[in-house]
Amino acid sequence: MWNERRLRRWREAGLIDDATVARIQAWEQQQQRPWLLYAIGGLGALTVALGFLALIAANWEAIGPVAKLGADLLAGGGLAFALLRTDVRSVENGGSGRWLREVLIVLLWGWTLASIGLVSQIYNMGGETWQALLLWNVLTALLVTRGTSGFVAALGYIGVGWTVVVMMMALGKRSGHEAWVMVPAQIVSTALLFASGSRRLARVRPAFARVAGAFGWTLLLFTIAAVPNAFYARWDGQDVERYFASIAVGLGCTLALLLFAPRLIEPLVDGEVPPRAAALLRVLFGLLLSVGVASLVLPHDRLGVVAALAFIALWGLVAAFAHASDQRRLLNTATAMIGVRLFIVYAEVFGSLLRTGVGMIVSGLIVLGLVWLWVRKSLRRAPAAPTQADSQINDDTGGTP
Amino acid sequence: MIDRKLIAAALIPIAGICALIARAELRRTAGDQYLIPIAGYDPRDLLSGHYLRFRYDWEKLGVDKDDDCRWNHGDTCCICLRPGPGGDLMHPQAESTSCASARDCAAFVEGNAAWEPGRVYIPETQGDRLQNIVRDRRAAVMITPQRSGVPTVNALYIDDRPWQEAGDK
Numbered sequence: 001m002w003n004e005r006r007l008r009r010w011r012e013a014g015l016i017d018d019a020t021v022a023r024i025q026a027w028e029q030q031q032q033r034p035w036l037l038y039a040i041g042g043l044g045a046l047t048v049a050l051g052f053l054a055l056i057a058a059n060w061e062a063i064g065p066v067a068k069l070g071a072d073l074l075a076g077g078g079l080a081f082a083l084l085r086t087d088v089r090s091v092e093n094g095g096s097g098r099w100l101r102e103v104l105i106v107l108l109w110g111w112t113l114a115s116i117g118l119v120s121q122i123y124n125m126g127g128e129t130w131q132a133l134l135l136w137n138v139l140t141a142l143l144v145t146r147g148t149s150g151f152v153a154a155l156g157y158i159g160v161g162w163t164v165v166v167m168m169m170a171l172g173k174r175s176g177h178e179a180w181v182m183v184p185a186q187i188v189s190t191a192l193l194f195a196s197g198s199r200r201l202a203r204v205r206p207a208f209a210r211v212a213g214a215f216g217w218t219l220l221l222f223t224i225a226a227v228p229n230a231f232y233a234r235w236d237g238q239d240v241e242r243y244f245a246s247i248a249v250g251l252g253c254t255l256a257l258l259l260f261a262p263r264l265i266e267p268l269v270d271g272e273v274p275p276r277a278a279a280l281l282r283v284l285f286g287l288l289l290s291v292g293v294a295s296l297v298l299p300h301d302r303l304g305v306v307a308a309l310a311f312i313a314l315w316g317l318v319a320a321f322a323h324a325s326d327q328r329r330l331l332n333t334a335t336a337m338i339g340v341r342l343f344i345v346y347a348e349v350f351g352s353l354l355r356t357g358v359g360m361i362v363s364g365l366i367v368l369g370l371v372w373l374w375v376r377k378s379l380r381r382a383p384a385a386p387t388q389a390d391s392q393i394n395d396d397t398g399g400t401p
Numbered sequence: 402m403i404d405r406k407l408i409a410a411a412l413i414p415i416a417g418i419c420a421l422i423a424r425a426e427l428r429r430t431a432g433d434q435y436l437i438p439i440a441g442y443d444p445r446d447l448l449s450g451h452y453l454r455f456r457y458d459w460e461k462l463g464v465d466k467d468d469d470c471r472w473n474h475g476d477t478c479c480i481c482l483r484p485g486p487g488g489d490l491m492h493p494q495a496e497s498t499s500c501a502s503a504r505d506c507a508a509f510v511e512g513n514a515a516w517e518p519g520r521v522y523i524p525e526t527q528g529d530r531l532q533n534i535v536r537d538r539r540a541a542v543m544i545t546p547q548r549s550g551v552p553t554v555n556a557l558y559i560d561d562r563p564w565q566e567a568g569d570k
Contacts, residue, residue, distance in 0.1 A: 069422060076418065080411035087407055112414040119418065121522040123425035124554040126514075139417040142410040 003028060045106035046155070065122045072115050079108045102149045109140050109155065130170050133163040145205070153211040161188045161215075182246040185219055190253040192216030197263040213267050217330075220257075223250075224288060224314050225337065230295035231307035240297060247296045251289060258285035268325050277324035284317040308345050312338055428553045429545050432508065435482055436491045436558060438462065438541045439519075452520040453531060453557065455542065459515070462495035470497035476512040479503035482546060491561060500550070511550025521557045523564075534559055534567060 007024060010016045016024075063071075083104040090097045113136045119125065120132060137160055144156035165184040195201055196213030233239075240247070257264065262278040269277070291310045294300075319334035321327075345360065439455035459480055460466050470478040479500040484507065485492040503509035521542055523531055534540070539560050544552040559567035 073415065073418065076415045080415060083411050084403055084408060088403055108411065108414060112418065115414075115418045116421065119421050119425060123422075123429065124521050124556075125425060126519070126551065126554070135417070135421075139414045142406065142413055146404075146407050146410045 045103040046110070048107060048110070068118060068122065072111075072118055076108070076111050076115060079104060079111055083108060098148070102147055102152050105143060105147045105152055106155060108143060109159070112136055112140050112143075128170055130163060130167040133159075133166055137163050145208075148205065148207055150207040150211045153205070153208040154215075156208075157192065157211060157215055164188055182243070183249050185223065186246075186250045186253045189216050189219030189223065190257060193220065193257060193264050194260070196267050197260070197265075199266075202267060209267060221318070221333075224284075224318065225311070227288065227292055227295065228307045228310035228314065231300065231303040231310065234300070234302055235295070236299045240299070243296065247292070250296075251292055254285055254289045254292060258282055258289065261285060265325055268327060274324055277321055280317060280321040280324050284314065284321055287314060287317060308341065311341050315341070425553075428547060429555055431547060431553075432545055433484075433490050434543050434545050434555060435493045435508065436541045436543055436561065437493070437495075438539065439535070440540075451525050451528065452522045453535065454518050454520050455535075455540070456518050457510075457515060457542075459495050459497070462493060464495050464497050468497050470499070471516070474499050474512075477501075478512050478515075479550060480510040480515045481506035482508040482510065503550075508546035509550055510544075510546060510552055514551045519554055521554050523557065531557070531564065534564070538567070 003024075007016070007021050011018070011021055083101065086097060086101045086104055090101055113133075116132050116136055120127075140159070144152060144159075147153065147156070161184070164187060168184045192212045193216035196209050196216050198209065201212070202209040261281040262273050265273045265277055265281060291314065295307075295310075315334050315337045319331055319338070322330035322334055342360070438458040438461040440458040457480075464480065477500045478497055481496045481498050481503045483494045483496075484490050485494055500509070500511060503511075519542070535557075541558045541561070543555040543558055545555060546552045557564040
């Protein structure tokens, strides 16, 4: 739909003609995928997979263990056969029916986890939950990578992320350090961001790279929103020691992102990465690292003002980066986050209403001043765009108006 | 022509599950099965989800509760199992000793597995009934001790019979 609107605007501005519009529309039609089919089929497959799990959890004693295992293996064999047959038919029919292939991958993926649960139940196997999840991910790793849709990619990433979270929680319980609980988000988001920036992955499995980017950037934005709030807590050496593992991993991940920032932008832009966007992203990660060190490593008292300023500064950089890389949705999100935080500042009332009011007016005027300067600078730089009438005059007279 | 990677991808999960079943079956039949009395892990929370939590009641098999094995050896205090009179595995005898000594026994259970709570899966609809039965009657689990010292828990028993055969009184 937005394509149609843009095509109409370009046509009205005289940038393209009717023949070009028709060619673009025909090409777009060819590229279209049956998204609705994928979405509904994927949801149906996920529901069936979850149903398998519920059946296993019920431990239906009316069926003997041999019958249960036999039926389970039969179901698995049937799914595998159906998957292979569907793939062959899809190739023979020039790619149609690929959605069914994706659905069968999801079903086999869910079946594997349900089967591990069934065997554990029948044989009363001990062990921890993360071990079962790890086995599930290992057995289905190749299967998930055979998928080509965003839905399979999303489920695959969720499966791995879930396993990492459960592992870290078990590690935290065992070592007596709840710090490990905070580690998963940092490792997972960093890994996803690097995956999204991988050229090989983008070439071989574009949907996987795209979904990795969506998840990774979302988790990163949560981190950017959460870290400054550490200034609200009173922090001393004991806290640093208790959470040291998690802090170290987080800072390490942020440093890695800072070093490879330009690669992370590649999937977001067409063509070359704008140098300004790369620089801004580096500055953002640098500030995140600094705020992380200041709030989580250095002892401090409750510093609400610093928390607010750090939050606004970080999201200001997000907004600047979004503008430099032409990410309109991200720019809107960042602007909204800053707006919400300003309301919270108003509600927090630092010191007194008078002080808060003066502070906000001054800050607001500074922001408006910057915007005014920026607009003036942009207007001075941009050359006057030639109109259709100007083009017509040029054609007739061979000179500029 | 079928993609070879897809064939492998489809077969690996099935092969993995078959291997898991084979391993579990081997562990179950690896040695003799012993019947070990159990007690509730927490009388207020005997049942969690769809499995029964329990702790082994080694005292009923002859382990002295005032024994200082755990004090002296900590996690390396193991349980040495011997068949009862006449080779009776349904009523074995147990003794706490160092793990180094326990390895010479007919069977043994290593420290963590012996003293930490265990669990046995039960059907969703039998939770309340089994909770009462385990509390009020002689409950036990059939285990297969392993060379590693971590036993395989096979089944829940009530009054020396599989729980499925136990009546309500």
